[in-house]
Structures are given as structure tokens and as C-alpha cells.
Amino acid sequence: MTVASKIAADPRLDGLTVPAGGWPTAARSSALMRLQTMGLPVKRDEYWRYTDPSALVCEAPLPCDPLQTSTPIFGTVDKTRLVFVDGVFDADQSDAPELAGVEITRLFEVNDLDLHWAQGLYGKLEEAGQSPVARPLAALNTAQATEGMLVRVTGKPEKPLHISYRQSSKTSEAILHHVIKVEAGAELTLLETGTPGARSNVVLEVDIADGGTLHHVRPQGRAHGRHVATHLFARVATEATLKSFTLSLNGQLTRNEIVTEIVGDDAAVHVGGACVGDGDAFHHDDTVFITHDAVNCESRQVFKKVLRNGATGVFQGKILVKAGAQKTDGYQISQALLLDGDSQFLAKPELEIYADDVACSHGSTSGAIDEDAMFYLRSRGVPEKEAQNLLVIAFLGEALDEIENEDLAADLQSRLEAWFSRHST
């Protein structure tokens, strides 16, 4: 459905105004106008074919009990931590926002601070990402967000920046908008963890200049009843690198959109995700759109899902190679392991290619645990549950391999193992 053919006046947007506060106000107003022309998503939209957006756009968030006990994630990793509780920055729980080679500004306090680098980016990558497919929740975010971090990376900080979300209220709604600018040759590892709110809408705009690198590792919150929509908009310049990995365990509804445009030659984008879904309330959707608009670039998408007890996994991935983007190497794999007969996997892996000297491929598979592998383990005396867990973790491990930092990967791996040993069926 084209944007124009949609009813312009979505009644759900009546009376929506933008929060005032410094230079972002103009960007918010323009996002609201975009949103009003596209309307909020509905189930019959082609882009929402496999995921019902109603819980993400209904008036009030559905209540979600905050997760009580949890060992702190990446506890052994030295990092600078910024904490948001129910979508609001909490300075007391956070480290001092200081990290050598990084400038950090809280969106809420930006007012008329002269941040020319952020002013040129805020809402701009989101706007560029609205074509060819409308992403109304991202426009809603730009229009409404007052919290988030504006991060400019000029050097190579020795430790990761950690944005940590916590939920305390059962009905909290978190709208967060972060902007990350990685300057030429700079490098940052960004950790994003936890549940921002009962319902959350998080946008990350990432601009990586020539030769810059961003590692993004995102274990999402495990609160069972949470609903979350995230968008990662990235623009990647010459010889720059973006690596983003997301782990999702539990959570009622997750829609992670990654929209990346490669604009400089010899750049690389790797995005990956592992998800474990348990129960028929669980719905997890990875929607990826990678545009190649430069020569000799590489993109990789590796997404794995393990689903059981009626869980639903969705993958919509697209590689668009524009005319002239020769020597593109595009790879995409989406795989689901269905542990029982009630779970489902819905996939739409797309290629759209306008250049001839390219090697692009995608693969998608879905099925149960390999009986031969199971037999092999059982015949060597491994108990059934244990054998199943081993195979499941090995399956997810191929996605975890996408994380470059071994400590971070090991932490997530041990979490997965612990989860499966606790939740063996």
C-alpha cells in the first residue's frame, strides 16, 4: 500500500502535539507531519503482514510486570553505564557520562545547546529510512521523544558505552531516541540492555563516517509482558563498519527494524540476531532493509530463532543493490528451529538487484531438531533434554559468532545456557 493511498487523517493521531524544547522541536514537527500522511500501522499493511501492530499503537500500554531478579548483564565488563528507568534518565544510578573520545549529551537537556553535528542528524536518518517503505512508529518516536542520548565519538574509547534500561512501573511507556555519530576513524562499542518500559519505542540513528566502526550488542529485556518496537537507522560511509547483534529472550512482542544505507565504497555491515521464543504469547519480528549504494561493499544478515510452545518468529529481510553498486557481496540467512508442532516461522527474505557484477544470496530454512544429530548424542549417553539443549545452543551459537568481542559473546552464551537449563521442557 502506498503512503498516498492511505487515509490521511488517522483518528488515532488526533490531538497529537510535539513536545517543545530547543532545536529538536522543528525536527519533531516535521516528523509529526510525516506521520500524519502515513498514518499508524495496521495489520493489513503489507509490511505488517506477519505482525499485528495493534498492541504497539493502542492508547495505553498493556501492563507488564517488571522482571524482578536478574544478575547484571555484562557484569564483568568494564564500561560507562547510562541508566534509563521507565524511559527517563537516572543520573544517580548512572556512571558519570564521561568517556575519553566520546561526547555525551542528554536529549532532554539539549535546549539550544549548539550541537551542529546532532542538529544535522536528529530525525534525518529516520526520515531517509521512510522510503521506499513507511515506518510510522519511527516517525512517531522522532515526534514524541524527549529522552535519549546524543553521542559523538571522536576517538577510540577503551571501554564500551552501556545504555541500560530498567522498568519499574507496570504500565510505563518509554520513548527513547538516541543519535550516535562516529567520526572518521573513530570506534565505539555500544551496549544496549534491558527493558525500557512496559511498552517501548526506541530509535537509534547511527552515522558512521569514513573508516569509523560501531559495534552494537543488544540483549533485549526479558520481562514477559513487554512490547517493544525498535528501529536502527544507519548510514555507513567509505571503509566504515557497522556490526549489530541482538539477543531476545522472552517478551511478548518484539519488532526490531534495522534500516541501513551503505553510501561509501568498501564498507561492511553485519547484522545478526538470536531469539528464543517460549509460549503462544511470544511474537518476535526481525525486519531488515539493507541498501547498497556504493562499490565493493559487503553486507551480512544472520538471524536464528528457536521457537516452542506456540511461539511465533518473523523475519523480513531485504537486500537492495542500487544500479552502479557493483562488486556487492550480499549474504542473508534466516533459520528457525521449531521445537514443537505449535510454533511457527514466517519469513520474507527479499533481494532487489539492479547491478550485474554482484554475488547476492539468501537462504532460509525451518524445521525440527535434526534426528540424526539427536540420535548421535543419545547413543553416546547424553540425556534427551541435555542433548536437545546442546543442539539448540549450537544452533544459536552460529548467530552469536557474529559478535566480535569474545567476552560479550561468552556472557550472552552463558545466559542462553542458563536459560535453557532453567526452562527445559
Place this chain on the structure above:
Amino acid sequence: MSLEEVVDNVKEGVDQDTVDAVREVGGKYKYGWETEIEMDYAPKGLSEDIVRLISEKNGEPEWMLEWRLEAYARWVKMTEPTWAMVHYPQIDFQDLYYYASPKSMAEKPKSLDDVDPKLLETYKKLGIPLKEQMILAGVEGAEELTEAPRKVAVDAVFDSVSVGTTFQAELKSKGVIFCSISEAIKEHPELVKKYLGSVVPQSDNFYATLNSAVFSDGSFVYIPPGVRCPMELSTYFRINAENTGQFERTLIIADKESYVSYLEGCTAPMRDTNQLHAAVVELVLLEDAEIKYSTVQNWYPGDEEGKGGIYNFVTKRADCRGDRSKVMWTQVETGSAVTWKYPSCILRGDDSQGEFYSIAIANHFQQADTGTKMIHLGKRTKSRIVSKGISAGKAQNTYRGLVSMHPKAKDSRNYTQCDSLLIGDKCGAHTVPYIEVKNNSSRVEHEATTSKVDDDQVFYCRQRGMDEEAAVALIVNGFAKEVLQALPMEFAMEAQQLVAISLEGSVG
């Protein structure tokens, strides 16, 4: 871009034969001539009166007219689909003729001997034999065969009417019914009533609904239980008249334990204006039945500047109702300016099988959006999809498909392979698969590549001492044959003439 430029832009690694093959296919259209014959037209435009007129011309019973009117009433409320990756100017549905028949067909000829010689000449020129003793052209050396030549029964459709059907008597002796659908409506109303619209309902989609209202002719096949159809059946569609839409309807019913192989071919004259072809094909398979349905689609594709050509908007679907039934769609798509076609299989019976083999070649300004749907409903159902797309010039070639495993389709299996080859840097190749898996005992595998030739395979061959050219030829040879070999022999000949033998040397 001219063809020469395309050729200049061909990158290393693409076999020269491929380039020649594509040039052959797109460069000159062999069937672009027109038969000068006096025609009888219905007034231009579409209305309830036109629907009534078509029904009257065909001498249809009341129930058929009502069925058509019902479809028409639905159609006026529908909007044209725009989701396909094809672009063309809005079609003015009131600026078309919905019925065109040679004047000489006003009185249905009693036998082929009575058919207007001009029409017979037309089919002769197309290489379609309407004399029963003749064998299908293109089968070299067949005359020298010691055994009796293979027979192919033909139903020839010219614009809106069926000109004649061969071998009807011989088929009848086996209980096989092969005739035009207009004849079937009169002669076998019980079968038509039972099955027409049961696979592609009137409300299915915009073009299928339009077809349901205005279809003028097409073929009807019924194979009785336990009968293996003694010869291949085929329909040859020819659009001749200008500004005419062709809306044919084909219905094939394979009763229990029967088998039929059906071929379909189509051509049209070269014209500057676009013409609409919106067909519906329904296949019904009962227990243990098998249908092989092969198409060589060679409608006029338009000229090198993208002027003219057929809009080919077709709905084809097979319903494997019976257990262990099997359907196989094979298509070679080289023609049409715009193609919108998804031959599908509903695998309802347990252990039923669906296969789809396709080669789609798009050159110049052609646009093809084609693929298949495999709907697995029964237990242990199997499907296989092999699609090869080749784009050249400024053409756009899209594979669009759906594989759906319903919760009850336990232990089912799908394998999909779609490969695209690009020749030149102004064309596009796209893949849009939908995969919906709702049970865990089924296995679904989907692979798609867009490239020239798989480097690993070339490497393997090179290691064994072959030069690159020979390696590419070898790899592609085995590869294109996967689809070509799925065609019945007679059609494989035509397809090879079309794609030229050297499709061996392209797909990778």
C-alpha cells in the same frame, strides 16, 4: 540501450552463446505477422450487455450467464492490484474489444475440413498441425522412426474462439473429453458446473474475476478414472485482432488414477499498442491423478524501445484434492511486455506433490513478475520449486512465491531454488519469497542467488583442468536442463528453439 550496447556490457564469464540466445529471443520475433481475416467484433467496452452478448454468442445455458453476471457484478467493485513489481500505464478497460471472432466461425464448422483455409494456414505457419496425420513440427527425424509417430491433440484458439480440436474421436474412445470450453458447457454441463470456479473462484482476484465475466473460449479436458491419456493434449492460443483482450479459460479434471500431459503455447502479432491477455487455468486432481502442465509463453514482447507487447495477467492454480495426486507446472516465459503469473498448487490430499519449474527471460523493456504458491494442507505433501530468471537490456525480472505449511501438513517438505542471472547493468533481478511454516515436522528450505555463475563450482571445474568458458558451459548446462528436461519432448524442442540451445551457457 541498444542490443549492441548490452552485448558490449556483458561481463567476462558470461558465455557468448547466452548473449546470442538472448539476442535471438528478444531481437526478432518470429511470430509477429498478422492474419488478414474478416472479424466479427462485439462493441468496444465492457458492460453487462457485453457479458450477455458473449454468453449468447457461445449459445450458453442460463446458469452460465448468471455465473458470468455474478462475476461481473463483483468485478466492477474491485480495484486493480498494484503490488507486483511491474509498471505500465493504466489500462482503460472500456477501450478494449472483449469478443473477436473470425466471421467464418459464425457457423461452427462441423469438422476441421470445413474450417476457413486462412485459419488453417495461420496455424500451419505457426508450426501447429491441425491435420491428424501430421506430427508436431520441430521433432527432427521423427519421420524416420519405425514406430508410429507420437500424436499430439491440439485445440486451436484464435482470438475469442476455438477453431477446432484434433483427435477428438480417438480420445473419445478412451473416454477422454478434450474440447473447447464453450462446447463443454453445452455437452458436459454437469462436469463444468461441478468444477468451474472451484479452484479459482469468481472472487479470486481482479483479473480472474474479469475473466470469469468475459471468458470467451479455452480448453476443457476430462480424463476418466484409471485412464492414461494416450497422447499429449495441447492448446495453442493466437491473438490476432487489434485492441482485443483475450480471456481464455482452461479447465482440466484428472479423475482417480488418471494421467495427462498438457501443453500450451501462445503468440501474437507485433503491434505498437499493448494488448491484454487475462487467462484462468484450473486443474483438479483426484486420488492418484497426475497432470503435467507445460507452457511456452511467447506472446509478443514489444519492440526494443518497449513499445507494444502483451500484458499477460494470468491466474493458474492446481487443486490436488485427492491423496497421492501430483501436479507439475513447467513454464518457459520469453514473451509478453508485462507478465504477472503465479501457477500454484494447493496440496490438499495427503502425500500429494507439486512441482514448479520455470525459466523466465526478460529483455529490452520486458517486465516479468512470476513465481508460484505451494499451499501444503495435507500430510506428507511435497513441493519443489526451481526458478531461473535471466534479465538483459532494461528488463526487470522478479520471482515472487509463497510456501505455506499449515499446522496439519505434518511431515511435509519443500525445497526452493531461485537463481537469477543479470546480463548488462541496466536490468534488475528480484526475489520476493514468502515462507510460512506452521508446524515443526515439516522441512522448508529456500535458497536464492543472484550472480553470474557460482564461483565455487567454477573453481571445482577449473581445478580439474577445464578453462573457465568450458566450466561455465558445463555448470549452466546441467542447470538449465533441470527445467528444460521437465518439458515433454515436443515442447522441449520448441523451447530450445526459443531460448536457443545455448541457454546452456547462461544461467548461473
